[in-house]
Amino acid sequence: MDSFELNKVAGAVLGTLLLAMGSGFVAELIYTAKPAGSAGYALPEPQPEAAGGGAAAAAVKAEPLPVRLASASVEKGTGAAKKCAACHSFEKGGPNKVGPHLWGVVDRQRAHEGGFEYSAALKEKGGTWTYDELDHFLANPKTYVPGTKMAFAGIQAPQERADVIAYLRSLADTPAPLPAVEKAAAEDKPADPKAPEEKPAQ
Numbered sequence: 001m002d003s004f005e006l007n008k009v010a011g012a013v014l015g016t017l018l019l020a021m022g023s024g025f026v027a028e029l030i031y032t033a034k035p036a037g038s039a040g041y042a043l044p045e046p047q048p049e050a051a052g053g054g055a056a057a058a059a060v061k062a063e064p065l066p067v068r069l070a071s072a073s074v075e076k077g078t079g080a081a082k083k084c085a086a087c088h089s090f091e092k093g094g095p096n097k098v099g100p101h102l103w104g105v106v107d108r109q110r111a112h113e114g115g116f117e118y119s120a121a122l123k124e125k126g127g128t129w130t131y132d133e134l135d136h137f138l139a140n141p142k143t144y145v146p147g148t149k150m151a152f153a154g155i156q157a158p159q160e161r162a163d164v165i166a167y168l169r170s171l172a173d174t175p176a177p178l179p180a181v182e183k184a185a186a187e188d189k190p191a192d193p194k195a196p197e198e199k200p201a202q
């Protein structure tokens with residue numbers, strides 16, 4: 001094989017290599033996936049204010065309970081409490097149903113209605129149902145009392161919870177006093193000099 005022959009072979013090899021590289025390059029130009037960008041529809045994200053959003057987001061934005069209770073509506077609460085009525089009775093001396101009757105539940109000892117089989121979780125929790133605890137429990141029963149028998153998703157909207165609690169408060173011969181707004185408001189916004197004069201609506 002003379003050098004001319006060798007050159008031909010080398011040329012063929014190089015040519016093949018170049019062709020392979022070149023077509024690879026061209027193929028890359030044609031087929032490289034472009035970043036998808038924002039194809040499709042931008043779905044509206046759920047707004048915490050509008051939809052009730054995540055419980056956490058709502059909880060952060062919620063007014064303190066005493067403030068919410070001061071402006072709560074027993075009437076609206078009565079309506080909202082319809083979703084409890086499948087499991088609870090509200091009238092004085094009412095029967096226990098799937099859940100215990102709820103007459104006088106504000107400040108009532110937890111898990112103490114005679115004749116109702118409470119879950120161990122609720123019995124162990126002990127104490128009484130303060131406004132604040134009702135607020136937390138009703139926001140998400142299963143998170144607040146893990147293991148509770150109350151199969152209820154919770155009320156996301158903070159003001160609706162306050163309305164329901166205001167309704168529960170009304171279910172008593174002598175409704176428990178409302179929590180003081182002054183203190184809670186002063187803690188949250190000390191800059192407002194008018195806040196301490198506000199009286200909770202009775």
Ligand code: HEC
Nearest residue numbers: 084087098099100110111112118119122148149150151152
């Ligand atoms: C699907 C049935 C169901 C629904 C709906 C329901 N509950 Fe209950 N609730 C229960 C059960 C069952 C218990 C007992 C929980 C336990 O023992 O862990 C309970 C317990 C309670 C307690 C504690 C009572 C006590 O004596 O300690 C309160 C307060 C309460 N529910 C309020 C409400 C309110 C207010 C609503 C509506 C917003 C509601 N529940 C909706 C089933 C329900």
